[in-house]
Amino acid sequence: MSKQLRVALVAGEASGDILGAGLMQALKARHPQVEFIGVGGPLMEAEGLSSYFPMERLAVMGLVEVLGRLPELLLRRRRLVTALISAKPDVFIGIDAPDFNLDLELKLRRAGIKTVHYVSPSVWAWRQKRVLKIRQACDLMLTLFPFEAQFYDAHQVAVRFVGHPLADAIAPQVDRAAARAALDLPADGPVVALLPGSRGSEVARLGGLFLDAAVRLRALRPGIRFVLPCASPERRAQLEQQLVGRDLPLTLLDGRSHLALAACDAVLIASGTATLEALLHKRPMVVAYKVSPMTYRILKRLVKSPYISLPNLLAERLLVPELIQDAATPEALAQTLAPLLEGGEVQTEGFDVIHRALRRDASAQAADAVLKLLGQG
Structure with missing residues (x-):
């Protein structure tokens, strides 16, 4: 009998909800004794996630809109850090939403929780110094593209190129x-x-x-x-x-x-x-x-x-x-x-x-x- 596994995940928008649901499904297939906590949308909830609050509260686009919502976002992140540290998950997986998730990962990792970031921010293109924060914040980076994995390898960040779910979903020949x-x-x-x-x-x-x-x-x-x-x-x-x-x-x-x-x-x-x-x-x-x-x-x-x-x-x-x-x-x-x-x-x-x-x-x-x-x- 495999021991119970507690996995925390946070997705901030619809694309992250799709990725999170697929990952949860694959984890359950390999480890049936798994419990999911964190923040996600309807697809992740359908796979068994109990969400601390609605994912929509994280989905903000644009600089001005973010500024307007900043106090709420910061408060939610503080409360989430506290809730997750006391829940002691075996691993935390931040799905995309790097501005929200990387700070979360940094705090959780310092509290002794293993952290994974799924979907690389575009550090290879600009603001390359963010890779230093990523190295501190996560135990493992999961990338959708091979050139991203090469970048992390070169900067001594543990990384795995997993491929892209869209490439799995779209047939090689389309009618x-x-x-x-x-x-x-x-x-x-x-x-x-x-x-x-x-x-x-x-x-x-x-x-x-x-x-x-x-x-x-x-x-x-x-x-x-x-x-x-x-x-x-x-x-x-x-x-x-x-x-x-x-x-x-x-x-x-x-x-x-x-x-x-x-x-x-x-x-x-x-x-x-x-x-x-x-x-x-x-x-x-x-x-x-x-x-x-x-x-x-x-x-x-x-x-x-x-x-x-x-x-x-x-x-x-x-x-x-x-x-x-x-x-x-x-x-x-x-x-x-x-x-x-x-x-x-x-x-x-x-x-x-x-x-x-x-x-x-x-x-x-x-x-x-x-x-x-x-x-x-």
Whole structure:
């Protein structure tokens, strides 16, 4: 009979809730005598987590919003430290949310509790000195990408590359015809997916730009169609406003970005995690990004990486075109994307190699690494 194991986890948003639920499932499969405490969302609660408070209280985006909620966040973290130290879990796993979790991990580790951080912050790209705090705060870092593990290795942080759950979830070959049928799109003829980002500020900067690029693409390729998944009702309203006065054969979708990616031939996409989804769907892409001129000047000095998009970071070469800031004009985007509607094999062959490298049954790998840390693997 294996002894009872008490595992504490804290996730701060929906993506962390998905990762946490998968990890909890894999831990239960290996160690049925396990109890879960901490903070998580509905998926983690369904796997048996008793949550100290609703996960939504941690999910804050943007600097101004964080400042407004800072007293509450700090109070919740103080209370959580006290509650967890008295609960004495065998291990604490902080899932993403580094601004909240790393301080928590540091305090718990100093109190003698083993700590794991699941999902690396982008220390390899900027604010690299944070790796010193990570080394103090956690016994083990679990990364989704291999280049992150190389960075931690080089900085003497115990690390395990576990692969990416999305690479497990998305099939190596995606059925384009079925996706088009589901979206009532014609079976033949080119379709381009436009993904200008999920935040209001991104859509404000990139939405109109992407639609202007679409107008130019249509002039180059008559018969082309467009799909644009909207991340929320607010984003949909924003995009409907931007569409006024533009004549485009475009279907707006509520969510369903995976279906849009499956249905299309090529993608015009904002830099961000959606580029990984496009890569896993094996769809050639052009990546664009714009920030305010001031932010751009600051980031240009801070960012250490030669690329901004995940496909290029994973390929360790310029696999997909990146049009950043002033280079991102409607004309340049259309001209760069047009050849990918028939070509694009160089990209898709590269994507296939990356998909196989990331498809490792991430939840099982993460569970094995945690149990090994506890001397039970």
